[in-house]
Amino acid sequence: MAPTATLSTLHRADGSATYSDAGYTMLGAVNGPIEVQRRDELAEEAAIEVNVRPAVGVGGTRERHLESLLHATLKDIILTHQFPRTLIQLTLQIVSVPEASASHSRWLDPLSCLLLLPPLLQTSLLTLLSASLPLRTTFTSTIVATRPADENSGRPTVLKAPIDLKALAKATSLHVFAFTGDRQLLLAESEGDFDVNVWEEAAEVAEGVCCAGTTDEVGEEEDVGEGMELDDDDDEEGGVRLDGGGLALGQAQAQAQTRDGGLSGWLKSVVQEKVRQESRWTAVQ
Amino acid sequence: MPREAELSLNERDFILQALKEKIRLDGRAFDAFRNIQLSFGDEYGVADIQLGKTRIVARVSAEVTTPYPDRKFDGIFTISSEFSPMASPAFEVGRQTQDEVILSRILEKAIRRSSALDTESLCVIAGNKCFHLRADIHVLDHDGNLVDAACIALIAALQHFRRPDVAVEGENVTVFSVREREPVPLAMLHHPLCITFSYYNEGETVLLDATLAEEQVREGEVIVTMNKHGEVCQIAKYGGATVDALALLDCTGVALNKVQAVSKFIQERLDLDAKKRDLGGLMAELSAENER
Numbered sequence: 001m002a003p004t005a006t007l008s009t010l011h012r013a014d015g016s017a018t019y020s021d022a023g024y025t026m027l028g029a030v031n032g033p034i035e036v037q038r039r040d041e042l043a044e045e046a047a048i049e050v051n052v053r054p055a056v057g058v059g060g061t062r063e064r065h066l067e068s069l070l071h072a073t074l075k076d077i078i079l080t081h082q083f084p085r086t087l088i089q090l091t092l093q094i095v096s097v098p099e100a101s102a103s104h105s106r107w108l109d110p111l112s113c114l115l116l117l118p119p120l121l122q123t124s125l126l127t128l129l130s131a132s133l134p135l136r137t138t139f140t141s142t143i144v145a146t147r148p149a150d151e152n153s154g155r156p157t158v159l160k161a162p163i164d165l166k167a168l169a170k171a172t173s174l175h176v177f178a179f180t181g182d183r184q185l186l187l188a189e190s191e192g193d194f195d196v197n198v199w200e201e202a203a204e205v206a207e208g209v210c211c212a213g214t215t216d217e218v219g220e221e222e223d224v225g226e227g228m229e230l231d232d233d234d235d236e237e238g239g240v241r242l243d244g245g246g247l248a249l250g251q252a253q254a255q256a257q258t259r260d261g262g263l264s265g266w267l268k269s270v271v272q273e274k275v276r277q278e279s280r281w282t283a284v285q
Numbered sequence: 286m287p288r289e290a291e292l293s294l295n296e297r298d299f300i301l302q303a304l305k306e307k308i309r310l311d312g313r314a315f316d317a318f319r320n321i322q323l324s325f326g327d328e329y330g331v332a333d334i335q336l337g338k339t340r341i342v343a344r345v346s347a348e349v350t351t352p353y354p355d356r357k358f359d360g361i362f363t364i365s366s367e368f369s370p371m372a373s374p375a376f377e378v379g380r381q382t383q384d385e386v387i388l389s390r391i392l393e394k395a396i397r398r399s400s401a402l403d404t405e406s407l408c409v410i411a412g413n414k415c416f417h418l419r420a421d422i423h424v425l426d427h428d429g430n431l432v433d434a435a436c437i438a439l440i441a442a443l444q445h446f447r448r449p450d451v452a453v454e455g456e457n458v459t460v461f462s463v464r465e466r467e468p469v470p471l472a473m474l475h476h477p478l479c480i481t482f483s484y485y486n487e488g489e490t491v492l493l494d495a496t497l498a499e500e501q502v503r504e505g506e507v508i509v510t511m512n513k514h515g516e517v518c519q520i521a522k523y524g525g526a527t528v529d530a531l532a533l534l535d536c537t538g539v540a541l542n543k544v545q546a547v548s549k550f551i552q553e554r555l556d557l558d559a560k561k562r563d564l565g566g567l568m569a570e571l572s573a574e575n576e577r
Contacts, residue, residue: 095342
């Protein structure tokens with residue numbers, strides 16, 4: 001199942017995106033560049049503020065930890081030096097998470113945040129793209145679960161996302177990776193028992209998931225960047241999925257999936273579809 | 286933090302002048318609501334409402350805790366409505382704005398204190414175990430009339446929510462998961478809804494369901510909460526404009542019509558959702574609920 005995304009769903013925020021994948025639904029909104037408080041002001045670049053809001057209750061240490069991870073990642077992606085003495089304010093609202101079933105595994109422990117990290121990263125990128133904020137590069141993120149090498153094959157088992165609950169219960173370690181558009185490792189977070197071999201195997205699988213079919217990524221991303229500026233005028237119409245757009249998006253996704261099979265290809269198809277919608281005259285209902 | 290972008294003097298004058306000529310900016314009648322869309326999530330107790338461009342998600346969840354020592358027979362019901370910068374950059378994390386205070390106070394009065402929810406039914410073992418019901422209001426998009434929208438979302442979510450079934454044997458409590466036993470709906474005594482009236486031109490013009498721009502130029506507001514049987518739960522008045530006492534009586538009449546229409550709409554959406562969940566028509570047999 002490919003993840004689904006809708007860009008510019010909210011009318012008030014400068015950029016927004018809804019992302020859902022394997023039971024996780026997130027809503028992101030970004031405002032920026034806006035006025036910054038004196039104490040947060042940076043003389044030479046924009047300050048970035050990330051707020052993660054859980055579906056139930058108020059944020060705690062887990063959300064703060066996720067925020068710090070996202071902040072560190074996004075700081076390197078957004079071209080903050082273009083907006084000195086301003087603030088880029090990103091809010092990520094977790095709308096729903098998959099139900100924890102009776103077979104509680106330790107990964108669903110409230111302290112473990114790795115399962116939440118890839119959807120949050122993906123949502124934040126889509127949100128930033130929707131706001132047309134200048135970015136150094138795009139990135140994609142995924143999670144893989146590993147099991148230690150068994151006797152027969154001698155190689156560790158690496159499971160790709162989406163990981164079902166049974167597989168999750170058996171996994172000994174979880175790894176979250178994010179790769180930039182030009183296949184550079186951007187973020188690696190791991191939990192559990194594993195050694196270097198297992199990690200390398202996991203990184204390789206994750207790179208395959210994230211970056212498949214991205215040979216001429218850089219050139220095409222620039223095109224997309226130019227196209228994206230169109231959506232400033234008309235955010236009210238909102239959404240990649242207007243009218244028959246949903247169907248068209250589905251097709252575009254399917255094509256991208258068969259051609260590239262990777263998240264990069266998927267990301268491109270989402271943005272292309274949005275640009276196609278925005279640069280077309282549409283009848284107002 | 287940036288302040289809410291204020292309307293320019295020209296915009297203000299334009300809106301007010303138009304209202305004097307009995308025209309609203311979006312062409313609605315004075316007593317017309319914007320288009321309401323209500324959808325429910327896959328889980329129980331999640332309601333997503335769109336009132337024009339205003340969008341609010343209400344999520345109800347339950348867990349088992351110890352009741353307050355002075356209220357041994359009651360469960361706990363809390364409503365949390367924290368604004369995030371998602372709705373507007375003027376909302377700061379960890380600092381309440383006036384809108385937020387008003388919203389949480391009105392919801393508290395309208396739904397919690399009007400005992401819309403029978404908290405005694407949340408008690409499992411008196412003084413020992415009870416359900417803590419928590420309602421989170423997430424304001425996603427802000428285009429005015431948050432109070433009415435949040436109230437509709439909350440009431441819809443409460444009606445949609447099912448708490449896990451419990452079995453009590455002496456001091457032992459078993460909480461059954463959704464797979465083991467069909468969860469049970471909440472015992473609600475009535476379904477109060479808020480209707481906000483905005484006043485202009487020294488009380489001469491009254492608007493329902495004001496947008497953000499209209500809210501910014503209004504002189505006063507009256508929030509009436511009532512249920513579909515016409516029982517008034519609370520009336521709150523904010524802002525400086527004087528409102529005639531007889532006009533308030535008028536308000537309750539108008540509010541009753543609106544509340545009945547909205548209640549009917551919520552019920553329709555709930556029935557539609559129930560039908561969608563009731564695959565194969567097994568729901569009636571699964572239910573352990575007694576007919577009242």
